[in-house]
Amino acid sequence: MQLEQDRRPAVAAHSVAAVRAAEGAALAGLPPGAPDALMQQAATAVAVTAARALREATGGIAGRAAVLLVGSGDNGGDALWAGVRLRRRGVAVTALLSADTAHPAGLAAVRVAGARVLRVSSPPSATDLAPLAAADLVIDGLVGLGGRPGLREPATSLVDRIPASAVVVAVDVPSGVDVDSGALPGPHVQADVTVTLGAAKRCLLLPPASTAAGRVEVFDLGFDVPPAPLRRLDAAGVGALWPVPAPGADKYRRGVLGMVAGSAGYPGAAVLATSGAVRAGVGMLRYVGPDDATRAVRSAHPEVVAGAGRVQAWALGSGVNPDADDDQPAAIRSALDSGLPCLLDAGALEVWAAGVHRDPDDASDRLLLTPHAGELASLLGTLGLPRERADVEERPFEHAHAAAELTGACVLLKGATTLVVTPDGEARSQAEAPAWLATAGAGDVLAGVAGALLAGGVRPLDAGAAAAWVHGRAATLASRAAGGGGGPIAASDVAAHVPAAVAEALAP
Ligand SMILES: NC(=O)C1=CN([C@@H]2O[C@H](COP(=O)(O)OP(=O)(O)OC[C@H]3O[C@@H](n4cnc5c(N)ncnc54)[C@H](O)[C@@H]3O)[C@@H](O)[C@H]2O)[C@@H](O)CC1
Numbered sequence: 001m002q003l004e005q006d007r008r009p010a011v012a013a014h015s016v017a018a019v020r021a022a023e024g025a026a027l028a029g030l031p032p033g034a035p036d037a038l039m040q041q042a043a044t045a046v047a048v049t050a051a052r053a054l055r056e057a058t059g060g061i062a063g064r065a066a067v068l069l070v071g072s073g074d075n076g077g078d079a080l081w082a083g084v085r086l087r088r089r090g091v092a093v094t095a096l097l098s099a100d101t102a103h104p105a106g107l108a109a110v111r112v113a114g115a116r117v118l119r120v121s122s123p124p125s126a127t128d129l130a131p132l133a134a135a136d137l138v139i140d141g142l143v144g145l146g147g148r149p150g151l152r153e154p155a156t157s158l159v160d161r162i163p164a165s166a167v168v169v170a171v172d173v174p175s176g177v178d179v180d181s182g183a184l185p186g187p188h189v190q191a192d193v194t195v196t197l198g199a200a201k202r203c204l205l206l207p208p209a210s211t212a213a214g215r216v217e218v219f220d221l222g223f224d225v226p227p228a229p230l231r232r233l234d235a236a237g238v239g240a241l242w243p244v245p246a247p248g249a250d251k252y253r254r255g256v257l258g259m260v261a262g263s264a265g266y267p268g269a270a271v272l273a274t275s276g277a278v279r280a281g282v283g284m285l286r287y288v289g290p291d292d293a294t295r296a297v298r299s300a301h302p303e304v305v306a307g308a309g310r311v312q313a314w315a316l317g318s319g320v321n322p323d324a325d326d327d328q329p330a331a332i333r334s335a336l337d338s339g340l341p342c343l344l345d346a347g348a349l350e351v352w353a354a355g356v357h358r359d360p361d362d363a364s365d366r367l368l369l370t371p372h373a374g375e376l377a378s379l380l381g382t383l384g385l386p387r388e389r390a391d392v393e394e395r396p397f398e399h400a401h402a403a404a405e406l407t408g409a410c411v412l413l414k415g416a417t418t419l420v421v422t423p424d425g426e427a428r429s430q431a432e433a434p435a436w437l438a439t440a441g442a443g444d445v446l447a448g449v450a451g452a453l454l455a456g457g458v459r460p461l462d463a464g465a466a467a468a469w470v471h472g473r474a475a476t477l478a479s480r481a482a483g484g485g486g487g488p489i490a491a492s493d494v495a496a497h498v499p500a501a502v503a504e505a506l507a508p
C-alpha cells in the first residue's frame with residue numbers, strides 16, 4: 001500500500017562507517033547496560049511510527065495483524081522489541097525468524113508478550129508464509145547497517161509474499177539495499193516508511209535505493225555525526241541560498257545571464273529555457289540564437305534582450321543541435337572561452353566534450369553540467385569510460401561522481417531524483433518533483449532556473465540543487481492547479497509556477 005508522501009524534512013545522509021563511528025562513541029560514553037537503552041529507544045520509535053501507519057492504513061491498531069521479519073542482527077532486535085510494544089497495544093504479532101539465531105533478549109521478550117514465533121525454513125514452507133497473507137503491517141528487521149546488499153532465501157521468499165495491501169515499515173533501511181552506494185543489486189524490501197536510527201543513511205537519499213524507502217523518518221539517538229557531504233535541501237535551505245535583490249539593486253548588479261539555446265529545429269527549447277530564467281528572477285537575460293527562435297523568445301518574453309553582450313554567467317545548449325549548420329556551436333565555444341560560470345545542457349555538452357575546453361582545473365567551481373542519464377553515458381564514453389544508459393541508472397551517484405572527477409565540473413544528473421555532485425564528492429539529492437514532470441521541455445526550464453542562479457553569483461553545487469528544488473516544487477504546484485488538482489502538466493506550466501515555488505522557499 002502507499003502512504004501519502006508529504007514534504008520530506010531536510011536530511012543529511014551518512015556512510016555506514018560514519019554512523020558506526022558515531023554509535024561507537026555514543027556507546028563508549030554510556031554506563032554498562034546502556035546499549036540496550038539505545039535499542040529500546042529505537043524500538044519505541046519504530047513501534048510509534050508503525051502504530052501510526054497502521055491506523056492511517058486500517059483505521060485502528062488493536063486487533064490488527066503485524067508480521068515481524070527478523071534477521072540475525074540488531075536490526076532484527078529492533079523489530080522484536082517494537083513487536084513487544086505493539087502487543088501491548090493489542091496488535092496480534094507474528095515473528096518470522098529468517099536466520100538460525102535472533103536477538104536473544106528481544107526474542108524472549110516478544111514471546112513473553114504473547115507473540116507467535118516461527119523459525120522459517122529455507123525455502124519457507126506454506127505454514128511459514130501463511131501469516132504474511134493476513135498481515136496488515138509488516139516490520140522489516142531482516143538486515144540493517146550490517147547487511148550485505150541483496151537478499152537470499154528464506155528472506156527473498158518472505159519479501160516476495162508481502163501483500164500489496166500491507167503497510168511496510170523498514171527498520172533503519174529497507175533490507176537488501178546497498179546502504180552506502182544506493183544501488184539495488186538484488187531482491188529488497190519496498191517500504192512505505194523507513195524509520196532510520198541515529199542518522200540517515202546514504203541509501204535513503206541515493207536512487208534507486210531511495211525509491212525503496214518510502215517516507216523517511218529520522219530518529220535522533222543523540223549521535224554526534226560529523227557533517228555529511230550528501231544532503232537534501234529543504235525549502236529553508238533553498239531560501240537561504242536564493243539571491244534576493246538588495247534594496248536599491250539594479251538589473252546589472254543582480255546578475256545578467258547570457259543564453260545560447262534553441263535551433264531552427266527546436267525553437268521551443270529557447271522559449272522554455274528563457275522562461276525558466278525570467279521566472280526565476282534573473283536581473284537581465286541576453287538571448288543568442290537563430291532568427292526564428294529569437295522571434296519566438298521575444299514574443300513570449302519582451303523583456304529578453306537579443307544578442308550577446310556583457311553577462312555574469314552563461315546557460316548553454318538547451319535545444320542546440322551541435323551538428324546543425326547554424327552559429328550556435330560557435331557561440332557556445334565563445335561563451336566557454338569567456339572564463340565565466342557556464343551551465344552546459346544538451347547540445348553544449350557535446351560541443352564542450354569534443355572541444356579544447358576540457359581542462360579540469362578550469363572547470364572547478366565554474367561549470368555546471370546538466371545531463372540526463374543517456375547524455376551522461378555518452379559524456380563518459382567521450383571521456384574514455386564507455387557506459388550504457390542502464391549502467392548510469394543502476395548507479396547514478398557513482399557515474400555522476402566519475403564524470404565530475406574526470407571533468408573537474410559540477411554534474412547535475414537529471415532524473416526522478418536529481419543528483420548534483422562535485423569532484424570532491426559533495427552532493428545534493430532533490431526529489432520534490434511529481435512524476436508528471438517527466439515531460440518534454442522540463443529540462444530546458446531547469447537550465448534557465450539554474451542559469452539565473454549562476455548569474456546571481458551562486459556556486460554551481462548550490463545553484464543546481466536550489467534550481468532542482470524550485471523546479472520540482474513548481475511542478476507540484478502546477479499539477480495541483482491542473483484539472484482541478486493532480487493533473488498533467490506541460491513544461492510551460494512549470495515555468496509559470498517558478499515564482500510561487502521561489503516565494504515558498506523565501507517564506508519565513
Ligand atoms: N548498536 C546501536 O547502537 C544501535 C543499533 N541499532 C540497530 O542495529 C542495526 C545494526 O545491527 P547489526 O550490526 O547487528 O547488523 P544487522 O542487523 O544489519 O545484521 C547483520 C547480520 O545479518 C547477516 N546478514 C548480512 N547481510 C545479510 C543478507 N543480505 N541476508 C541475510 N543475512 C545477512 C550477517 O550475518 C550479520 O550477522 C542497525 O541497522 C539498527 O537497526 C539500533 O538498535 C540503534 C542502536
Ligand SMILES: [K+]
Nearest residue numbers: 140143173175
Ligand atoms: K531493515
